[in-house]
Amino acid sequence: MRAAVLTDPGEFELRERARPDPAPDEVLVRIRRVGVCGSDVHYYEHGRIGDYVVEDPLVLGHESAGEVVAVGEAVDSLEPGARVTLEPGVPCRRCPHCKRGSYHLCPDVTFMATPPHDGAFVEYVAWPADFVYELPDSVSLGEGALCEPLSVGIHACRRGGVAPGDSVLVTGAGPIGLLAADAARVAGATTVLVTDVVPEKVARAERRGADQAVDVTEVDLGAVVDEHTDGVGVDVVVEASGATASIQSALDGVRRGGTVVFVGLAPEAEVPIDVLDIVDGELDVHGSFRYANTYPAAVDLLAQGAVDVAGLVDAEHSLDDVDGAFQRATAPDVVKVMVTLDR
Ligand SMILES: NC(=O)C1=CN([C@@H]2O[C@H](COP(=O)(O)OP(=O)(O)OC[C@H]3O[C@@H](n4cnc5c(N)ncnc54)[C@H](O)[C@@H]3O)[C@@H](O)[C@H]2O)C=CC1
Numbered sequence: 150m151r152a153a154v155l156t157d158p159g160e161f162e163l164r165e166r167a168r169p170d171p172a173p174d175e176v177l178v179r180i181r182r183v184g185v186c187g188s189d190v191h192y193y194e195h196g197r198i199g200d201y202v203v204e205d206p207l208v209l210g211h212e213s214a215g216e217v218v219a220v221g222e223a224v225d226s227l228e229p230g231a232r233v234t235l236e237p238g239v240p241c242r243r244c245p246h247c248k249r250g251s252y253h254l255c256p257d258v259t260f261m262a263t264p265p266h267d268g269a270f271v272e273y274v275a276w277p278a279d280f281v282y283e284l285p286d287s288v289s290l291g292e293g294a295l296c297e298p299l300s301v302g303i304h305a306c307r308r309g310g311v312a313p314g315d316s317v318l319v320t321g322a323g324p325i326g327l328l329a330a331d332a333a334r335v336a337g338a339t340t341v342l343v344t345d346v347v348p349e350k351v352a353r354a355e356r357r358g359a360d361q362a363v364d365v366t367e368v369d370l371g372a373v374v375d376e377h378t379d380g381v382g383v384d385v386v387v388e389a390s391g392a393t394a395s396i397q398s399a400l401d402g403v404r405r406g407g408t409v410v411f412v413g414l415a416p417e418a419e420v421p422i423d424v425l426d427i428v429d430g431e432l433d434v435h436g437s438f439r440y441a442n443t444y445p446a447a448v449d450l451l452a453q454g455a456v457d458v459a460g461l462v463d464a465e466h467s468l469d470d471v472d473g474a475f476q477r478a479t480a481p482d483v484v485k486v487m488v489t490l491d492r
């Protein structure tokens with residue numbers, strides 16, 4: 150089978166690899182769609198994210214969907230022919246975090262495209278059947294692949310306890326911010342504000358249904374928040390840009406007693422935040438890391454047409470042109486690039 154292998158920063162090689170055989174508890178999936186995530190681009194450009202360093206040739210890609218072509222002897226939940234999406238993080242299932250249901254915090258998780266684990270820019274993947282979800286006919290494979298970033302958005306809103314009638318400010322209109330905004334809306338938020346610094350992204354957030362999208366380089370965000378909340382502040386802020394300035398100002402827009410969820414990853418680990426604001430405002434401040442138990446909800450939301458993930462995709466490239474896909478994904482106005490593996 151063919152695999153797009155990152156051999157050095159900025160260098161992909163299409164290599165032949167042995168097609169895997171599914172273990173008894175696995176299914177073999179013929180991969181058909183893989184989204185390019187910001188973390189893939191980071192490994193492509195820099196060869197590392199923090200302590201995760203690409204030391205050996207690595208297959209990137211963790212937003213994937215395809216068709217089951219074979220099942221292990223112990224699998225009875227899926228059959229060949231099923232159209233599926235793959236949850237990319239498989240935990241140990243035994244540690245205290247797994248047993249508590251927070252399996253995304255498992256220290257021994259195998260996460261696709263995170264060194265040393267290969268990802269999905271490859272023709273076939275063998276994956277544990279309980280981390281593979283069947284897609285209804287109404288959900289395309291491209292949409293199925295984007296259950297991954299949608300899951301990040303759903304989890305962030307769950308962490309923030311977004312409830313009917315809430316006002317929510319999402320900072321950053323990349324795929325994570327846009328899908329967090331959508332997740333907030335389906336959780337019942339009645340006011341959704343979104344920020345960015347790229348005019349095309351601000352415009353897209355507004356087209357997708359934000360009550361107001363704000364270019365923070367042009368407009369005073371505080372005034373916009375005041376206008377939409379009678380000067381009180383929003384109930385929940387979801388910081389989804391990872392930009393230092395946005396992280397620092399995330400506490401400014403929230404009401405006293407409100408909640409701030411940090412999803413974005415800052416370029417540096419330490420960002421000064423006013424702790425007195427947290428105490429005095431009795432704020433709930435949460436981190437949000439990946440997701441757990443979100444894929445079934447993501448599939449259902451897509452089946453109901455409640456969230457538009459297809460509208461995030463700006464370009465499709467074949468596996469043969471994975472370089473082109475990554476070049477395209479670095480453009481500031483591009484939200485999502487999809488790699489297709491159709492013959
Ligand atoms: N905690 C988690 O589990 C996960 C975290 N992430 C992180 O979440 C963040 C968002 O991910 P993506 O949407 O894929 O990234 P992205 O880079 O596509 O989107 C970030 C957006 O923030 C905008 N931005 C930059 N500076 C800003 C500012 N000062 N104010 C408002 N917006 C600003 C950018 O123009 C861009 O549109 C990244 O930091 C990423 O590493 C991504 C996936 C999972």
Ligand SMILES: CC(=O)[C@H](N)C(=O)O
Pocket residue numbers: 186187188260263439
């Ligand atoms: C941080 C990422 O972008 C990625 N989705 C991951 O969960 O590792």
